[in-house]
Each structure stands twice: as structure tokens, then as C-alpha cells.
Amino acid sequence: MSITAHSEGECDRPYHSPIYDALIICEKMKLSQSQAEIKKFQEKMSAAHFCADNALTNAEEKSIHDQLCSNPAEYACKKDFTYLDQDCHFLPSTFAQAQETPSFRAAKCLAERKVKLYKMSAVPSLMNYSFMALYHTHELNQAIFDAFYTKERIKIATDAFNKVKSKYLEMIAQSKTIPENQKSYLAKRIMVTHLDLSGDLTKLASDHPDCYIKTDPPSTDIAMVSNDDGSGNTVHLCLGAVANIENTNINDLYLTFGHEISHSFDPCMIDRLNSETHPHISETIFPGLMKCLLGNKNSTSCGTGTVLHCNTPAGIKTYCEENNKGKPADYEKCMDIANKTPHCPWGKRDPEYNENDINDYKKNGPPVAQIQESFADYMGAEVTGKILADQPPTLRDQNNLLTAISSDFSSIHGRCLNQNTIDPHPPGYIRVNRTIMSSPDFLAGAGCSHPPQTQFSGQKCEGI
Numbered sequence: 434m435s436i437t438a439h440s441e442g443e444c445d446r447p448y449h450s451p452i453y454d455a456l457i458i459c460e461k462m463k464l465s466q467s468q469a470e471i472k473k474f475q476e477k478m479s480a481a482h483f484c485a486d487n488a489l490t491n492a493e494e495k496s497i498h499d500q501l502c503s504n505p506a507e508y509a510c511k512k513d514f515t516y517l518d519q520d521c522h523f524l525p526s527t528f529a530q531a532q533e534t535p536s537f538r539a540a541k542c543l544a545e546r547k548v549k550l551y552k553m554s555a556v557p558s559l560m561n562y563s564f565m566a567l568y569h570t571h572e573l574n575q576a577i578f579d580a581f582y583t584k585e586r587i588k589i590a591t592d593a594f595n596k597v598k599s600k601y602l603e604m605i606a607q608s609k610t611i612p613e614n615q616k617s618y619l620a621k622r623i624m625v626t627h628l629d630l631s632g633d634l635t636k637l638a639s640d641h642p643d644c645y646i647k648t649d650p651p652s653t654d655i656a657m658v659s660n661d662d663g664s665g666n667t668v669h670l671c672l673g674a675v676a677n678i679e680n681t682n683i684n685d686l687y688l689t690f691g692h693e694i695s696h697s698f699d700p701c702m703i704d705r706l707n708s709e710t711h712p713h714i715s716e717t718i719f720p721g722l723m724k725c726l727l728g729n730k731n732s733t734s735c736g737t738g739t740v741l742h743c744n745t746p747a748g749i750k751t752y753c754e755e756n757n758k759g760k761p762a763d764y765e766k767c768m769d770i771a772n773k774t775p776h777c778p779w780g781k782r783d784p785e786y787n788e789n790d791i792n793d794y795k796k797n798g799p800p801v802a803q804i805q806e807s808f809a810d811y812m813g814a815e816v817t818g819k820i821l822a823d824q825p826p827t828l829r830d831q832n833n834l835l836t837a838i839s840s841d842f843s844s845i846h847g848r849c850l851n852q853n854t855i856d857p858h859p860p861g862y863i864r865v866n867r868t869i870m871s872s873p874d875f876l877a878g879a880g881c882s883h884p885p886q887t888q889f890s891g892q893k894c895e896g897i
């Protein structure tokens with residue numbers, strides 16, 4: 434790939450985009466005390482389909498809290514707006530979105546200026562090239578890393594990650610539902626999970642392009658991805674999330690880390706790791722939880738009342754047949770593993786499926802079991818609720834948290850659809866109103882007296 438010289442980069446010109454402008458206006462509005470001025474700022478923002486509440490009276494704050502508790506998913510979805518919280522916090526959910534935020538632009542331009550200082554024969558404009566093009570020299574790699582992964586940002590991320598980890602360990606130690614003889618196993622699964630902020634962008638970009646570079650179609654993995662390297666999971670904080678970490682609602686960050694960390698002990702993961710020695714260990718460790726999340730009171734598989742997509746015996750059989758044509762031994766192996774790990778998604782989506790295209794959610798295709806992702810959402814909510822209990826939040830904090838989660842979850846994986854989709858992550862409507870709000874600890878932290886009574890919602894589940 435060649436890089437051509439540019440006399441003037443994008444960074445030398447003024448920049449505008451709906452997100453960029455909305456975030457700048459929101460910051461100005463935050464400082465304003467004049468109702469007339471606030472109204473003007475809000476009008477400007479809404480022209481770009483953004484909104485944020487500001488300078489609310491106690492009565493207004495209470496009324497918003499009631500709306501958020503009774504239908505949190507709907508709050509960010511109304512009028513197809515993106516809701517910022519009262520501190521103008523916003524977690525971009527795609528790389529395309531992240532690239533347009535003021536802090537991402539600032540980091541990118543800082544890196545560009547540093548690159549120019551290296552006096553390279555061809556001075557690249559970072560704005561015009563995919564990051565991949567630049568990963569071939571150590572200097573460029575370092576310039577980008579330094580601009581994005583600042584010491585302050587690494588500290589925010591590491592502190593939040595460690596806080597979630599230690600809260601999980603505390604919850605396990607105090608749990609009355611997890612069998613005593615399984616506690617040390619579960620604690621170990623958490624201890625081996627770590628946050629990768631190593632800074633080796635060349636390696637990270639080639640291992641996880643969705644997280645660290647611009648891909649086409651743009652990735653939705655802007656927050657983070659997690660992958661098992663055998664010994665334990667690695668959680669990644671993607672480039673777009675890192676650039677905006679100061680502007681992220683901290684409780685939403687706890688929930689997101691809580692989600693990712695819990696993949697180290699989700700029912701698919703622990704059933705797979707213990708399939709020979711203790712089949713279906715997830716049912717022993719989390720008795721009743723999967724039934725509750727699925728909505729099927731009688732069984733941990735599909736059946737009457739099930740709300741989430743789940744595996745069926747016929748679906749597993751078709752999956753194993755299609756993938757092991759003419760190989761009877763492999764077919765048997767597939768059936769055996771599938772039966773030992775009923776909470777892993779066994780099935781497949783439409784191969785053409787594009788998770789960024791809202792129309793694709795309506796595409797017919799085999800659905801994928803959703804219990805693994807729902808478990809992670811539930812655990813993220815539980816641990817966030819427990820963290821909130823340590824420092825009881827104000828009404829404003831609670832509104833900010835619910836707004837941030839509503840906005841965050843309604844912008845990815847099915848967004849505001851209130852019917853289910855073929856994605857392993859249910860749409861925001863189910864994730865927020867049903868799964869997250871079924872955690873008693875989260876409800877307590879968010880100050881909601883009961884779960885929303887919307888379709889598919891209303892239940893409480895017992896977790897750790």
C-alpha cells in the first residue's frame with residue numbers, strides 16, 4: 434500500500450458532522466443556566482437527531498426517572514434520536530460513529546502531527562487512510578497508540594476493569610445461590626480474565642481488526658471484544674471506545690466490562706470447559722438462572738413461554754448434518770458436543786448477514802441461541818447494581834445511567850426493534866427491558882421499584 438503526500442490534511446480544515454456538532458453543542462449547554470439558552474441548544478441538537486436533558490428541576494428529574502424505569506429501552510428510541518446523558522456522555526457504538534466524535538478527531542489529528550514530525554518522505558494524512566495502511570512502521574504505530582491510549586485513559590479503563598473484577602469476586606464469596614464447592618472455580622475464571630492494553634497495535638490490529646481498525650462494513654465492536662486464548666479471556670477496549678472513555682458514563686462502562694468479563698464464566702464457556710468431568714455444570718452453578726432468562730419455567734431449552742431464541746433438537750441435528758456431510762464420526766462428535774453445551778449457539782445465521790444494516794434484521798435466516806449473550810447482559814447488570822450499592826447514586830446519576838444504557842443498547846444489534854432478530858444478541862428492547870431490568874441488584878441501583886411491565890418483561894431472576 435502506498436501513501437501519497439498531502440500538503441494540507443483534514444486536520445487543517447474545520448470539521449462538522451451531526452455527532453461532532455451535537456457533542457460540542459451539548460458541552461456548551463451543560464455550562465448554561467439560562468432556560469431560554471438551553472432551549473436553543475436543544476433545538477440545534479435535535480436538528481441533528483440528538484438530545485440531552487439539562488438543568489432539570491427535581492420534579493422533572495423524578496418524572497424522567499418514572500419514564501425510564503417503566504420503559505428504559507423506549508426512552509432513547511423515541512423519535513429515533515440519540516440520547517446523551519445530562520453530562521453529554523456518549524459511547525459510540527460503531528467505528529464510523531466513533532470517528533466523528535471530537536475526542537477521536539483530536540487523537541487522530543495529534544497522531545497525524547506527530548507523524549509529520551518524523552519528517553517522512555511521504556507525509557500521510559491519517560484522515561484519508563485506513564489505519565491498516567500505517568501499521569508498518571514502529572514510529573507510526575507508536576504515534577497512534579500514544580495519541581489514543583493516553584495514561585489517563587488507560588487508568589480510567591484499568592480502574593473500572595479492576596473494580597468490576599473485584600466486585601465479582603466479592604459477590605461470589607458472599608453468594609448464597611452458588612454451591613460452596615464451585616466458588617473457587619468461578620473465582621479463578623474471573624482472575625484469569627485480563628484487559629489487553631498492551632499497546633502493540635500492529636498485533637492487535639491483525640488479531641482483531643474489528644476492534645482496532647476501520648473495517649468495511651464498519652464493525653459494531655466499538656466497545657470491546659473478548660476472546661478465549663485457552664488459559665483465560667482477554668478483553669479489549671476498542672479504539673473508538675478508548676478515544677471517548679472520558680465521555681462515557683462510568684456506570685455504563687462497568688456494565689460493559691461486567692458483560693465482557695462474564696463471558697469467562699458464561700454457561701456456554703463453563704459447560705464447554707467441563708464437558709467431560711462435570712456435564713452441564715452451568716446448571717449446578719447458576720440454578721434456575723437460564724430458565725428465568727429464557728422465559729421457560731420448566732426447562733433450560735425451548736418451549737412454552739420462551740422469549741429468547743434457543744437451540745432445538747431439530748436445529749442441532751440439521752447444523753451437525755450440514756457441517757459434517759459424509760463424515761459420520763464427525764457428525765457424532767458434533768452431536769455429542771452440542772448436547773453437552775446446550776447454552777452455546779448451535780445453528781447459523783444467513784451468511785450474507787450484515788449486523789450494521791437495520792434491514793438485515795428482518796432478513797429470514799435461522800436464528801441463533803441468545804442465552805449466552807443474555808447471561809452476559811444480566812451479569813453486567815448485577816455487578817453494576819452491586820457497585821452502585823457501595824456509593825448510593827443520586828436521582829440524576831440514576832437517570833444518567835438508564836439514559837446511557839438505553840442509548841447504548843438501542844444503537845446496536847437490532848436497535849429499537851421490539852421483535853426478536855436472528856442475532857445472538859437480542860435487540861436493545863429485550864436486552865434492556867427484559868434482561869438487564871430482571872436483575873434485582875440493578876433495579877435497586879437504578880432506583881426502580883420493579884421491572885418494566887412491557888412485552889417480554891416483568892420478571893426478576895436470581896443470579897450470583
Ligand SMILES: [Zn+2]
Nearest residue numbers: 692696806809
Ligand atoms: Zn457478549
